[in-house]
Amino acid sequence: xxxxxxxxxxxxxxxxxxxxxxxxxxxxxxxxxxxxxxxxxxxxxxxxxxxxxxxxxxxxxxxxxxxxxxxxxxxxxxxxxxxxxxxxxxxxxxxxxxxxxxxxxxxxxxxxxxxxxxxxxxxxxxxxxxxxxxxxxxxxxxxxxxxxxxxxxxxxxxxxxxxxxxxxxxxxxxxxxxxxxxxxxxxxxxxxxxxxxxxxxxxxxxxxxxxxxxxxxxxxxxxxxxxxxxxxxxxxxxxxxxxxxxxxxxxxxxxxxxxxx
Numbered sequence: 546x547x548x549x550x551x552x553x554x555x556x557x558x559x560x561x562x563x564x565x566x567x568x569x570x571x572x573x574x575x576x577x578x579x580x581x582x583x584x585x586x587x588x589x590x591x592x593x594x595x596x597x598x599x600x601x602x603x604x605x606x607x608x609x610x611x612x613x614x615x616x617x618x619x620x621x622x623x624x625x626x627x628x629x630x631x632x633x634x635x636x637x638x639x640x641x642x643x644x645x646x647x648x649x650x651x652x653x654x655x656x657x658x659x660x661x662x663x664x665x666x667x668x669x670x671x672x673x674x675x676x677x678x679x680x681x682x683x684x685x686x687x688x689x690x691x692x693x694x695x696x697x698x699x700x701x702x703x704x705x706x707x708x709x710x711x712x713x714x715x716x717x718x719x720x721x722x723x724x725x726x727x728x729x730x731x732x733x734x735x736x737x738x739x740x741x742x743x744x745x746x747x748x749x750x751x752x753x754x755x756x757x758x759x760x761x762x763x764x765x766x767x768x769x770x771x772x773x774x775x776x777x778x779x780x781x782x783x784x785x786x787x788x789x790x791x792x793x794x795x796x797x798x799x800x801x802x803x804x805x806x
Contacts, residue, residue: 556591556592556595557595557596557598557599557602558599560589560591560595560596560598560599561599561602561603563589564599564600564603564608564609565603565608568608568619568623569709569713570707570709570712571704571709571712571716573619574619575619575620575621575622575623575716576618576619576621577618577619578615578616578617578618579600579609579616579617579618579619581616582596582597582600582617600617604617607620607622608620608623623713643774643777643778645718646770646773646774646777647774648718649699649770650766650767650770650771652703652711652714652715653699653702653703653715653766653770654763654766654767655706655708655711655763656699656702656703656705656706656708656711656715656766657702657706657750657753657754657762657763657765657766658706658759658760658762658763659705659706659707659708659711659759660672660702660703660705660706660754660762661753661754661756661757661758661759661761661762662757662759663705663706663707664705664706664707664754664755665705668701668704668705669705669754669755671701671704671705672698672701672702672705672751672754672755673751673755675694675697675698675701676698676747676748676751678694678697678698679691679694679695679697679698679744679747680744681694682694682695683740683743683744686740691726692726695726695747696719696726698747699715700715700716700719702750702754702766703715703716705754736776739776742772743769743772746765746768746769746772747769749765749768750762750765750766750769753765
C-alpha cells in the first residue's frame with residue numbers, strides 16, 4: 546500500500562493560526578496593538594520574515610491592520626458584529642431593554658456557569674479586580690461610570706468561561722450592554738435600596754464563581770437580572786399609571802363656578 550507524503554506546515558501558517566487563536570480566545574482584543582515585530586518574533590521563537598508573512602495574511606483577512614508609523618492593531622471591526630442599523634434603532638426604544646435583559650439572562654447564566662468550572666487563577670484575580678472597581682464606582686454614584694464598571698465585570702466573567710462563542714457574542718453587544726446598564730441604573734437608583742442590593746447580588750455571583758459552584762453561579766446571574774427586569778417593569782407600570790392619570794385630568798371639563806347657568 547502506498548502512503549502519501551506528509552507535508553510539513555509552513556512556519557508562517559503556524560504563526561497565523563496561533564495569532565488567530567489568540568484573537569479568538571480574547572488574548573488579543575479588538576483595537577489592541579500588537580507588540581513590536583522584534584519582540585513578537587522573540588516570543589514565538591521565529592524569524593521576523595515568517596512573522597511578517599503571517600501578519601500580512603491576517604491583514605488580508607481583515608483581522609489586523611497597520612497604521613503608518615503606529616504599529617499593527619487587531620481590527621476594531623471585530624467588535625461591530627452587533628452594531629448594524631437595525632439594532633442601533635432598537636437600542637433607542639425602551640422595549641428593547643427588556644429583550645436585551647432576556648438575552649443577557651441566557652448568555653450570562655452560561656458564562657457564570659462555565660466561569661465557575663473553568664476560571665484560572667489569573668481569571669479569578671481579574672474578576673476580583675473588576676468587582677473592586679465596581680464597588681468603587683458605586684460609591685461615586687455616577688451612573689455612566691457605574692455602567693462601565695458593571696459591564697466590565699460581566700465581560701470578565703465571559704472571558705473566564707473560556708468559550709470563544711460566548712465571549713465574542715457578549716463582546717459584540719458590549720456597547721449595547723453599557724448603554725442598557727446606564728438606562729437600567731438610572732431607573733433602578735430611584736429606589737433607595739437599589740445600590741446595596743445590586744452589590745450584594747454581584748458579590749454573591751463573584752463568590753459562587755470563585756468557589757467553583759457552577760449551578761449556584763448560574764442561579765445568582767439569573768437572580769440579578771430578574772431583579773433588574775422586575776425593577777424596570779415596576780417603573781414602567783408606575784409611569785403608565787401617571788400618564789393615565791394625566792390624560793384623565795386633561796380630559797375633565799373645567800369645574801363650574803357657583804351660580805353659573
